[in-house]
Amino acid sequence: MGTAPTKTARGRIRAIIVDPRSLAMLPAISFAVFAAGGVEAMLGFAIVAPLVVFACTWGAVRPSAILVDARTGLTNIDGVANLLEQAFDHDASLQTAALSICIDELDAIGERYGTKTQTRVQSDVVVRIRGMLRDGDAIAYAKEDEIRIALRPVKHLGIETCIQIAKRMQDNVAHPNSVDGHFVSVTISVGFALSARLDAPTADKLLAGAASAMTEARRNGPSAIRFYTKEMDHLIAAPNELAQSIQRALDEGEITAYYQPQVTARTGDITGFEALARWEHPEHGTLPPQRLSFDHSHSRTVRTAK
Incomplete structure (x- = not known):
């Protein structure tokens, strides 16, 4: 991208070149070149000048x-x-x-x-x-x-x-x-x-x-x-990476339901079952439900498992 002094100098040269008033100086510059070096100098000026203008104004946005x-x-x-x-x-x-x-x-x-x-x-x-x-x-x-x-x-x-x-x-x-x-x-x-x-x-x-x-x-x-x-890049990337991992887990069938019995404390009778999600991670083993929690506002692309 260039150093700051170089960019500043190029910017100033660019400002001079794109200024319509610069055209008023063209005859005087051409005469000075001819007086100093004759026809050959004029030919050189005619070739080099457009290249200089192009280089200095490249990327300019008016x-x-x-x-x-x-x-x-x-x-x-x-x-x-x-x-x-x-x-x-x-x-x-x-x-x-x-x-x-x-x-x-x-x-x-x-x-x-x-x-x-x-x-x-x-x-x-x-x-x-x-x-x-x-x-x-x-x-x-x-x-x-x-x-x-x-x-x-x-x-x-x-x-x-x-x-x-x-x-x-x-x-x-x-x-x-x-x-x-x-x-x-x-x-x-x-x-x-x-x-x-x-x-x-x-x-x-x-x-x-x-x-x-x-x-x-x-x-x-x-x-x-x-x-x-700079820390924000990591804060924002983490939920997105987790969302992508969860999406892959859903697609691969790694998230399964564990059924936990619900027992009445007084009699000890089983009154029902609570379904708890577990992530059977291929590298980290069985992960608890907390690892499935993330801020949905950062990833709207996670699809529900069938």
């Missing part, structure tokens, strides 16, 4: 090129990523952050009030959050209940500032919502990642970190705020 989602009018997730990459390339000394926002219990709102009200709630949340953003920030839909935001790069951006931004967003969204004649209570959970706290930050790393923090916020929600740390 504001007009940022993609827009036709359905919502929001910048799509690729546009947010492009904005972050452009920020890193332009000046690596600046700091930015990505926020991942989840509308809590959006599915439940749809089930209770209908899909029309659910869609109106989504739009209302986006309008309220979008109205709080500054020029240079970008907002996008990631999923129906998730929003991504890239903050405009600044010289200093710390955890406390991002927490304050997230809290203001929560307060703004939590104002009374009257949608289609229904009074709907809405909260959001927010996760964010800071470029200053990542090793060799990239747009993908920043967005993935914000998504991990948002997942942790959802676990502690509703209306929670979390910032990304």
